[in-house]
Amino acid sequence: MPIPTELVGSLPRPMKLQEAYAALDEGRITFEELQAEQDKAAEDSIKRLEQTGETYVTDGEQRESSFATYPITDT
Secondary structure, X not given: OOOOOOOOOOOOOOHHHHXXXXXXXOOOOOXXXXXXXXXXXXXXXXXXXXXXXXXXXXXXXXXOXXXXXXXXXXX
């Protein structure tokens, strides 16, 4: 008997996005540059979920720095 499943929540952040978060914290990039990396990561997550045939497709919370801290840091 198959058990249907769906992804809920965060997908792992690509290394380039993780580096962009660190660069923002260090003042080496602007928030707009971080947003560009977030957009790329979100587009990649959406594409991958569509390719796997997921019923519900999300951006994998790529625009959030961490499920534990984004309400506090607003990134």
